[in-house]
Amino acid sequence: MKFLAIAFATLMLVLTASAQDTLELNADYMYTHLSSQGISRNVNTGWDFNANIPLFSSKNLGALVDFSGAYAGADLDNVHLFTYGGGLQYTFRNWSAFQPFVNTTVGVASYHTNFWSVNKTYISPGGGVDIHVTGGFWVRGAVDYIHTGVPYDRGVGVNGVRVLGGLTYRF
Numbered sequence: 040m041k042f043l044a045i046a047f048a049t050l051m052l053v054l055t056a057s058a059q060d061t062l063e064l065n066a067d068y069m070y071t072h073l074s075s076q077g078i079s080r081n082v083n084t085g086w087d088f089n090a091n092i093p094l095f096s097s098k099n100l101g102a103l104v105d106f107s108g109a110y111a112g113a114d115l116d117n118v119h120l121f122t123y124g125g126g127l128q129y130t131f132r133n134w135s136a137f138q139p140f141v142n143t144t145v146g147v148a149s150y151h152t153n154f155w156s157v158n159k160t161y162i163s164p165g166g167g168v169d170i171h172v173t174g175g176f177w178v179r180g181a182v183d184y185i186h187t188g189v190p191y192d193r194g195v196g197v198n199g200v201r202v203l204g205g206l207t208y209r210f
Contacts, residue, residue, distance in 0.1 A: 067205030085109035
């Protein structure tokens with residue numbers, strides 16, 4: 040039910056922002072490295088989707104809605120980490136072909152294994168760069184830090200780094 044509410048809110052934001060320029064939709068491949076209390080896990084299979092909606096007639100500052108999923112596992116220890124969040128993104132639009140950005144999202148991290156699942160709050164500051172390809176298409180490279188209260192080991196939260204690469208379309 041929570042996912043449907045987030046999806047509906049995202050749709051409403053996209054529809055209300057459609058008259059403004061620089062609405063961005065982004066899809067990425069995501070590599071994630073998670074660690075907690077000396078235990079580390081590399082998650083090579085992941086995805087990220089986000090929408091950046093301009094705020095206050097600004098071409099630089101936008102509301103960011105972000106969804107991601109990461110999958111790892113072997114045999115009995117399958118691990119799935121999903122994040123659903125929102126925040127702000129500031130894009131430095133001073134150059135026409137190269138545009139760096141910084142962002143921060145806060146939301147819910149949903150962690151699942153074969154034996155249990157839990158939902159906790161996460162925060163993820165990061166940044167990257169968009170490089171113009173053609174028309175509204177841009178190639179994106181980004182890195183962000185993620186901290187979540189998900190108890191990976193003995194009730195301690197998980198920290199990690201996510202490396203993302205993908206395609207952005209700007210309307």
